[in-house]
Amino acid sequence: MKAADGAPTAAGNDDRTEEMSTRNARSDESFAPSSGGKSHDLTTASDDESDSWKMKSTRVLFPEIRQSSVRTENLESFTINKLRFDSLGLYGRENEIHTLKVCLERIQSHSSEHRELLTIKGYSGTGKSTLASALRKPVEELGGLYVHGKFDLFMRDEPLTGVLSACNQICGAILALQRRNPANFEEIKEQISSKLSSELGLILRYIPMLEEVLSLDEVVSATKAAKTKGQTNEESKNQFNFAFRRFIRVIGSFFKPLVVVLDDVHNSDVASMEVLDVLITDRENPNLMIIGVYRSNEVEDTHLLVKTLRDLQTKKEKDKFNMTEIVVGNLGIDSINQIIQDLLNCSDDRTLALAAICLKKTGGNAFFLIQYLCKIKEKMLLQYNIGLLKWTWDVHEIEQETKATDNVVDLLKNEMMDLPFETSQILQLCSFLGSTFSKKMAALVWTEAFVAKEKGVVSNDHALESGLRSAEEEGFIEELDNDASTYRWTHDKIQEAAMSLVPKDERSSFGGRVGRALVSHLNDKDLDEAIFTAVNLLNEGQQTENEEERISLAAFNLRAAKKASHLSSFASAAKYAKKGIDVLPNSPWQCQYRLTLELYTVAAEGEVSQGAAEEAEALSRQVINQKGVQIADKFRAYSVLMDSVANRDRMLEGLEIGLDLLRQCGCRFPKSSAGIMFQTLRGIAKAKSKVKMYCNIETLEALPKINDPFRIGMMGILHKILPYTYMSRTEYLPLFIMRNLFWTMKYGYSIYSASAFAWMGTIFSGLGDIQTAKAYAEHAIRIIETHDSGIIESLVLCVTYCFTLHWLNPLQQMMKPLLKSYEVGMQMGDTESAGWGIYHYTLLAFQGSHQLESLAHDASIYSRQMWELGRIKQSTYFNVTWQLCLNLMGHAEDPLALTGEAMDEEDYTERASGKSIHLRPFLLSHKIILYGHFGA
Numbered sequence: 001m002k003a004a005d006g007a008p009t010a011a012g013n014d015d016r017t018e019e020m021s022t023r024n025a026r027s028d029e030s031f032a033p034s035s036g037g038k039s040h041d042l043t044t045a046s047d048d049e050s051d052s053w054k055m056k057s058t059r060v061l062f063p064e065i066r067q068s069s070v071r072t073e074n075l076e077s078f079t080i081n082k083l084r085f086d087s088l089g090l091y092g093r094e095n096e097i098h099t100l101k102v103c104l105e106r107i108q109s110h111s112s113e114h115r116e117l118l119t120i121k122g123y124s125g126t127g128k129s130t131l132a133s134a135l136r137k138p139v140e141e142l143g144g145l146y147v148h149g150k151f152d153l154f155m156r157d158e159p160l161t162g163v164l165s166a167c168n169q170i171c172g173a174i175l176a177l178q179r180r181n182p183a184n185f186e187e188i189k190e191q192i193s194s195k196l197s198s199e200l201g202l203i204l205r206y207i208p209m210l211e212e213v214l215s216l217d218e219v220v221s222a223t224k225a226a227k228t229k230g231q232t233n234e235e236s237k238n239q240f241n242f243a244f245r246r247f248i249r250v251i252g253s254f255f256k257p258l259v260v261v262l263d264d265v266h267n268s269d270v271a272s273m274e275v276l277d278v279l280i281t282d283r284e285n286p287n288l289m290i291i292g293v294y295r296s297n298e299v300e301d302t303h304l305l306v307k308t309l310r311d312l313q314t315k316k317e318k319d320k321f322n323m324t325e326i327v328v329g330n331l332g333i334d335s336i337n338q339i340i341q342d343l344l345n346c347s348d349d350r351t352l353a354l355a356a357i358c359l360k361k362t363g364g365n366a367f368f369l370i371q372y373l374c375k376i377k378e379k380m381l382l383q384y385n386i387g388l389l390k391w392t393w394d395v396h397e398i399e400q401e402t403k404a405t406d407n408v409v410d411l412l413k414n415e416m417m418d419l420p421f422e423t424s425q426i427l428q429l430c431s432f433l434g435s436t437f438s439k440k441m442a443a444l445v446w447t448e449a450f451v452a453k454e455k456g457v458v459s460n461d462h463a464l465e466s467g468l469r470s471a472e473e474e475g476f477i478e479e480l481d482n483d484a485s486t487y488r489w490t491h492d493k494i495q496e497a498a499m500s501l502v503p504k505d506e507r508s509s510f511g512g513r514v515g516r517a518l519v520s521h522l523n524d525k526d527l528d529e530a531i532f533t534a535v536n537l538l539n540e541g542q543q544t545e546n547e548e549e550r551i552s553l554a555a556f557n558l559r560a561a562k563k564a565s566h567l568s569s570f571a572s573a574a575k576y577a578k579k580g581i582d583v584l585p586n587s588p589w590q591c592q593y594r595l596t597l598e599l600y601t602v603a604a605e606g607e608v609s610q611g612a613a614e615e616a617e618a619l620s621r622q623v624i625n626q627k628g629v630q631i632a633d634k635f636r637a638y639s640v641l642m643d644s645v646a647n648r649d650r651m652l653e654g655l656e657i658g659l660d661l662l663r664q665c666g667c668r669f670p671k672s673s674a675g676i677m678f679q680t681l682r683g684i685a686k687a688k689s690k691v692k693m694y695c696n697i698e699t700l701e702a703l704p705k706i707n708d709p710f711r712i713g714m715m716g717i718l719h720k721i722l723p724y725t726y727m728s729r730t731e732y733l734p735l736f737i738m739r740n741l742f743w744t745m746k747y748g749y750s751i752y753s754a755s756a757f758a759w760m761g762t763i764f765s766g767l768g769d770i771q772t773a774k775a776y777a778e779h780a781i782r783i784i785e786t787h788d789s790g791i792i793e794s795l796v797l798c799v800t801y802c803f804t805l806h807w808l809n810p811l812q813q814m815m816k817p818l819l820k821s822y823e824v825g826m827q828m829g830d831t832e833s834a835g836w837g838i839y840h841y842t843l844l845a846f847q848g849s850h851q852l853e854s855l856a857h858d859a860s861i862y863s864r865q866m867w868e869l870g871r872i873k874q875s876t877y878f879n880v881t882w883q884l885c886l887n888l889m890g891h892a893e894d895p896l897a898l899t900g901e902a903m904d905e906e907d908y909t910e911r912a913s914g915k916s917i918h919l920r921p922f923l924l925s926h927k928i929i930l931y932g933h934f935g936a
Helices: 045-058 096-107 128-133 138-140 163-178 184-205 208-212 216-225 233-254 272-280 304-319 335-346 352-364 366-378 395-403 408-417 421-431 439-448 450-454 461-473 493-499 504-521 524-529 531-540 546-565 569-584 593-608 614-625 632-647 651-664 673-687 695-701 709-720 722-729 732-748 753-766 770-786 790-803 811-828 831-847 850-869 872-888 905-910 918-933
Strands: 114-123 145-150 259-265 289-296 321-328 384-386 390-393 435-440 478-479 483-489
Touching: 045 145, 045 272, 045 918, 096 114, 096 128, 096 138, 096 289, 096 321, 114 304, 114 905, 128 184, 128 289, 128 321, 128 695, 138 145, 138 483, 145 163, 163 208, 163 259, 163 272, 163 366, 163 450, 184 208, 184 216, 184 233, 184 695, 216 531, 233 272, 233 593, 233 732, 233 811, 233 850, 259 709, 272 289, 272 304, 304 321, 304 850, 321 569, 335 352, 335 366, 335 493, 352 366, 366 384, 366 408, 384 722, 390 395, 395 569, 408 421, 408 493, 421 461, 421 493, 421 831, 435 439, 439 461, 439 483, 461 478, 483 493, 504 531, 524 531, 531 569, 531 709, 546 569, 546 593, 546 722, 593 632, 593 905, 632 651, 632 732, 632 770, 651 709, 651 770, 673 732, 673 770, 695 709, 695 770, 709 722, 722 831, 753 790, 811 831, 831 850, 831 872, 850 872, 872 905, 905 918
Parallel strands: 114 289, 114 321, 145 259, 259 289
Antiparallel strands: 384 390, 435 483, 478 483
């Protein structure tokens, strides 16, 4: 259901905006912002704070509530000659509110498993965020939770800002339970700890505020248990997505429904869009509603948000979630007139002429309308006549004394310039700190920024507190719920207006000085939290040719890039690293070798992780082709180069790049078939003859851990090229596996050692030497049980139990390790191994005579999951087994054909004749089962 979309001017407004003659959205009491009553037991604001919250929520749409501020204790502020904007609700939005109500009722329905994704779009100031906030009260009355996260226009490169802001509000809501409902608090705390288990440490890295919910022991234990060793960027991203999805599941199981509003989502980054996809496609969280609020005039067809929404449209049927769009336009004459009548407590027709002027001057933009009404009252063009006990005005005088403008920022700017000088200066400074900012950071900037000192402003704590209080009373800023130490701007146009107080030609240098104040005076921990804000300001203000300052700026960009990469926001990581490269001084490889190397490497890793293969290749070759760079320092660049060509289906080239690197390191392999065969046979003979020594517990305990990064790097390259080898030159596989095995026995164990033993077991299994295979496989298990195995654990479990130990162990003993392979792989981001682990688990369950109905359900679930993760091959195999179960249950028209709900046999047979060479025998094996059961 859509409302008309309106432009920010009056032209064409009559036909395109809502023309509602009814009072306002209070016709549906449950969806109007409340003016009284208590909050639900699970809300984030306390009962005695409810009036304060209502005032603040009104300020989102009506920020200029100077006379009726909640901080003002003067009775004069509450007399009848004031404009009481806090008494207003939503106007002209009946259709839109009905749509919200329908969506909420759908998610309440116990018969529905569908999540809800809403988008609310329109021009700035039309009341999009206020419309979304109409859900807060009904959600909380249902025992649910409404949280709001905002993406910052001026901090677009900062990853996950809106998502993590919403998560902090979730933490605040949980902490509020500690006082109101201790039993619920302890329960949700226990569930977070137990359900997330090994992922808890990763979540704490992203949401530090969650530490306040947990006990100290839980935090310490989770931090120690967090494993990231040996991960690629892709695996890190997968690990975060899996952990974050589970975290939101836990929250959604307590707060029903869980409504997450992502405001100004058009300013979001790639990582945030991936999180949106991950959450809304999660079938195991049926209580989730996500609302994306954005400006329709600021996105084009090529915009990241538009692409994401298009992709989600193709998934909604399969993944069972609803998508609804609400378009919010400008207000029409009837709605404006109703607002004026309610404000002035006047019900006769004399307000219509004033409403017409307001429409002409503001175009019906709700935010601008309120600013305009405040302005005409300040100019005494709208007055309360005490003698007549009513409001009076002269429409002709108003027409003459005011002018129409398309720019609400100018109006706000003029109002800010009328404030006390200190308050105006504080607003300027804080506007550069982002959509939210801490008092601590504001104090630092206030004390250190040169502007305050130059102009003679008293920069002390009292002046700052007074200025912030004044700004809050004016409705420009407000304290965050559950966090009195942090402020946010009540509207981004207000932040923009405050920033515009600084002359345009001075803004870059001004922001640069604010950034330098941050990096110079924040301690290391606080700087790490504010690194994106500080570096963005430094980058904007970068105008120096001073070599030392350029080096310092490049180093700060590297720090920001590494943090972004740490948060799995690889697009932002690449941007910061490339900015660092741009500001490097001349001859950087000679004068700043380590800094230059890190910048190029991090930039290349970021680009390849977001699929920019050509850019990644160019950056990695910059490192590889530098003559002065040591070979060990090129390992990461070579790894990126291999990925960049392999991602474009050039597997053989990826293998050759890896072999070239190994040759430079002194690790050579034969090129001829005869040489390969000879070394393979000699290696197998050596591995067999020394199996007792290699696979001995005492030998394992005596092996040192390799600390030589050069040797570890070479072992990593050998491990990395295994899939390229499998897809291009399989004859090399045994040689690469055995080289890592022999290096382990010669130099000590590394994270890749367990993998070498596991694959060695597979080689002997293929040769029919089951006892030797068993020895190597079991030793691989011992290694991951006694050493830090990191990302390799899932692979080792999958390989050993799928290809070796199945010859010897009973079926039931195989299933638990394969299930663990899936769980560990998903936790660590190794979705490839996790997918094969859970597939073989399902296959063994089929062979073990588990119920077909349960197997079909599991296969369908895992098939969708693998598809979402981009593991198409595993998803395909699950579909075949799923369809086999359906046929055996009698849910297929032709019991002998693998065609039905899960797949189409003709399509799969055609695919099997192409590149999917292993699919053909797999299909035939399932067909044999059908023919054996149903007959020819």
